[in-house]
């Protein structure tokens with residue numbers, strides 16, 4: 001059996017959990033927007049403004065992205081606006097029709113409220129990205145708190161992030177669940193000692209479902225409405 005098609009089942013009971021921390025991009029929202037924006041749309045605009053071929057622009061940009069991967073700089077729209085000489089927030093708004101909430105997300109958020117859980121949105125996304133996404137979707141009012149990594153000063157891939165978040169939100173880590181589509185983020189939360197971890201196996205509508213080999217996964221959140 002292909003290991004990435006094998007799903008480790010989430011076996012926890014909701015009675016063991018008080019607080020749920022949810023990632024935004026890929027977890028609640030379709031990551032296709034972000035992939036398309038950075039890998040196709042920005043290179044296209046960058047090629048045009050710099051007289052490069054599409055392929056040259058794409059290659060140059062992907063290399064620059066990789067150099068700041070898993071850091072707060074990667075998500076900083078002001079950094080990229082300056083680096084690339086483009087108005088990145090304005091470009092995001094031009095393709096914001098691609099910002100979509102994954103199926104069953106609203107049902108899941110309503111369910112968590114109904115069973116009395118505290119639910120926080122915890123994202124590496126820059127405040128300007130967050131603003132665009134909350135304006136385009138109806139997810140915002142479902143959270144007790146919304147925290148951007150820039151407020152914490154670390155990216156979620158860094159274990160220090162979780163210590164600082166705990167001080168800010170006052171959760172009991174042994175009774176807290178984190179759901180995220182980035183394996184590196186789950187690893188850092190695991191090092192910190194987060195009680196429950198859940199991988200989201202279908203971050204983008206355009207990519208096949210890929211189950212984590214290390215953590216319990218769901219493809220859709222209706223799997224957890226029980």
Ligand SMILES: [Mg+2]
Nearest residue numbers: 023025026181
């Ligand atoms: Mg994500």
